Structures are given as C-alpha cells and as structure tokens.
Amino acid sequence: MAGAARGTLTMRRRREILLGAAILVFLALLPLGVGNVYLRGLIVLTLLYAGLAQAWNILGGYCGQISLGHALYFGIGAYTSTLLLTRLGVSPLFGMFAGGVLSGGAAFLVGLPCFRLSGHYYVIATLVIGMMVALLAANWDFINAAQGITIPFHQESWTDLAFRTAILPFHYVMLAYAALIWLIAWLIEGSRWGFFWRAVKDDVAAARSLGISIYPSKLAAAAISGAATGIGGVLYAHYIGFIDPDSTLDLSLSVLIALPAVVGGIGTLWGPLLGAAVLIPVQQLSVAWLGSAAGGIDLMVYGALIMALALARPEGLVSFFQGRAREEAADHG
Amino acid sequence: MAEPLLAIRGISKSFGSVAANVDISFEVAPGEILGLIGPNGAGKSSLFNIIAGSIVPDRGEILFAGRRISGIGAVACARLGIGRTFQVVRSFDSMTVLENVMVGAFLHARRSAAAMRAAGEVIAFCGLAGRQDVPAHRLSPPDKRRLEIARALATRPRLLLLDEMLTGLTPTEAREGMQLVRDLRAQGITIIMVEHVMEVLLPLIDRAIVLDLGRKLLEGRPAEIVRHPDVIRAYLGDRYVA
16 A cells, blocks of 8 residues: 555656656647747747746745745846856856856845745735846946847857847757756755745744754745746847846736746646746737737736636646546545 | 653743743653643643744753753754644645655655655554545544654654644544554653643553643642642632542
8 A cells, every 4th residue: 555655656756757758849849830930939938938937936836935026036147148248258158057146146145034024025025126126227337227238149159049030049948948947846846855845835833843944945945946037037138139127127027927837836847837838828919919909908808817717726727637636646545 | 760851940931921831840751651731721832832942931941862952943853853743733735645744754864765765654654554645635633633743753753742632533533543642652752742631641641740820730640640639629620629
C-alpha cells in the first residue's frame, strides 16, 4: 500500500516532465504551422508572459507572497542589459546574467523590510515601491528619463540578440525562457525549499513548529522570482529594441505579470502557462479589434473576461484539468 | 528521577493584567507521559506554548536536555527536537497527506527521496497508510489529528507536545488515539499532553501536573490526583469536597 502510494507522487512528477517535454516540442514546431507574422508575434509575447507569470508564481503562488511590484524587477533587467549594450558594448548574453543578479538582489532588498509586513500590507508595499521607482526612472537623466532608450541595430548577431526580423529567432529565445522558468518551478516543487515555501503559504505557525524559518524562506523565494522576472525583462528589451519607464516599470505591467498565474491557477505548475495562453491573445486581440473603435472598450472586454473566469473557476483554469484526477485519487485513498 | 529531559523553573507569564502562569516549576523525565490538566483558563495553553517556544515567558527558564530553550523561539525548539500539535488542527491544506508529512521530514532529509521514505514510514506508523495521496483538507477530524502527529513525528522529536488531541473524539476514536500515544512512548518519545477533560487522560499518563488559575495546584500520579481535595474543588467547587 505504502509503496503504491509513494509511487503516485513520483509518477505525477514524471508525468509532468513528460507533458512538459511534449508541449516544448509542440511549441518548437509551431512556427512551421503558423505563417502569419501577426500571429507569430502574438505567440512570442504569450511565451514571454508564460515565463514571467511562472516567475511571479514562484513567490506569489508557491510561497504565497502576492507581489504587485514585479515590473520593478522586469524593468531592472531590461535597463541593465540595454545600458550595458548601448553604453559599454557588453553582449546581452552577459547582460542577461547581470540583469538577473541585479533584479534578484532588488527583490531580496525589497523583501528585507516588506516581509516584516504581513498579508495585504506586503501587497501594498510592493505596489508602492514599484510605482515610486517608475516615477524616479521617468525623471532620471542618466537612463534617458521618460524618453527611453533605443537599441540601435548594426548587424544580425545571436550574441547581441539582434535580428533584422526578430520574430522567428525570438520565438525560440522566449520558448527557451518559458521552458527554463517552468523547469525551475518544477524543480522547486520537488525540493526541500519548495515544500518549505508551500508550508509557509498554507500555515505559518505550523511551518514554524516543524523548524522552518519563515523570513529566510520568503527572501529566497523573492530573490529567485525576481531574478527570473529580470531575465524576462532583458529578453523583452532586446526583442522590442526600445525601452522606457512606461513599457518596463509601469504598474499595469506588474498586474499583467501576475494575472496569468492568478487566472490560470496560482501555485500550480501549469496555471501560468495556461493563463498566458488565454489572456495574452485575448488582450492583444481586443486591442487590435476594439482598441480603435472607442477608447477603453478593449479593456472592458478584457476585464469582463477575467471576471467571468474568476467567477466560473476560482481555483484557476488549471482546475478544468485537475478536477477529475483529484477526485479519482481521493476515491482510491 | 533520572536526569530530566525537560526542566521548567519558575515560569511566569502575564498577558496585560491577566496572569496566565505564575511561578510554575516541574520536571519531565525521559520516556514519561505527562498530563497537563486543569479547568478552562488554568494556563495550560499558555504554558504549552511557552514550552514549544512560541510564547516568550516573562520570568523563569526552561532547560531541554540541559540547554536553555526559553526565548529561543518555536523554530529553534523544533530543530532541537520538540514536536507539537495544535489545539485547532493546522494542516497544510494545499498538500496531500504525504506532502504534509514530507515537510516535517525535510527538517533532517536534504533530498526528496529520503524525505518521502521517512514520511512513508511515519504515516504507516500513525495509521494513515491508505490515505497518503488524499488532500489534507479532505481528512476526517480524527485523521487530521493523526496527520498533525505524523508531521511532528517526521521531525524526529525527543519531546512531543500534544494539545487536546483527544478532545472532541468519539470513545472509539479516543481509544485509538490513546493507543497511538502508547506506541509513541514505546518508540522512546517523551510526551506532554494537555487536556481539560481529566477522565480520558488519567489511564494514559504516568504523572499529572494540575494547574488552576495560572498556578501549579498539584503534581502526582493519576490515582493521587483524582482523590485530592484541591483538584475536586478546582473542578467541581467547594460543595463536592468530602
């Protein structure tokens, strides 16, 4: 009995990695079937947000610390690599590393005071810090303030992540990013830290009684989540070729990073991917179709959809797939 | 008494103007099952949480295996080998039974395979073997208490604190719970149980500390306790003292 049951958790994790590999192959082949440039661009953006939402999920979903300031880490990543390339000629391959370290460090520093706060106060603190930095960046001449920075194009180069038509190469860059963050989340789920973080999310007093230090757990989750978000910011900057505080540090971006995880299923492995696959296309299409018709209609349609999803599936889209498997597991138990 | 595993010395704790514990002292021998009893408001829960490290006493000290543990906090106490359950059950509800217990096992295990193995053994010991993959929130109340014990047990404690684990159970469930406590002691674990219902506890414990209004009223074997006039007075009132 014990042996069979012990197999279930191991088997579930093996199933996940196999499904992950299958989805990776499918997404790698997807451009072969999609010729339309607009749709291809949509997929690139969806992959980026799948990675960002999963990065957010590491802190918000697994450790239960809801942040509405993740644009800060995204922006730090974007600006770090852009400045390194445009001012010092440093390759984004290194910029990715530097951006990840700096944004992870920033998340750690934000956590130092903010994790002394509990629950809603933490959410508000991250939101305020994010907005403050956006405002400062918009007035900081060293980084071109509100004007932003354009990354000039010289020649096609993988080391500079520079391409004449960026969409197809970046399909694979973003796919690698989303897959990497997914893999990190998968590894965390099965690790000591992952168990501790979920315990911290579920019940702080019980976690303490088992010898888990709450504060260091949150800081570690924040640092990894922040670094993963920052790398997404680096990739975005080189994909678009232009950054400014509005597009990389704004509060609306923080919401957009968190939303796919929340709608898809917070604290789950597939939730962020599923959420991004539904939300990002809907958001982009509603802008494309309705954006010009009358200001705000696209946002109303988008908001209504999120409300409908939240009402129909409070545990996230992922529960459409989980429901039956869970019931069966319980019946066998 | 042999070298005590736990020594409580002059512990006092007040919450505002309410004195929850006043100058409490006693010792617990290794391998003992000690009952902490007393009517509601006697200061049992406060004392229990002081031993578990989640409340810092105002005065006095606690030695665990010769080390001073008062004031070091719940996390450090758990790491030194003090396990506990909660009066109101606290399970990790987003996890299965196995995952809940693995959290405890990870205190010593580094790798998840080792934690899984250790958790599986503890789960079988606590009689939850068939329910490993059930989400914790689906368990029945007595099974949830077993889960809490299994989770604490997975940290390999030397001292286990059980907070009202028999309260609210049917007689059959309570008997099964008592058997589990005896099995735990047979493993060499020292146990302190808090209950305010005395009858269920007396056949199980070696010794009892009776608290009343924050003070230690009495300390002794169960047979001595039930006959003592102070205990009868505390529980039933002056009229019943023969």
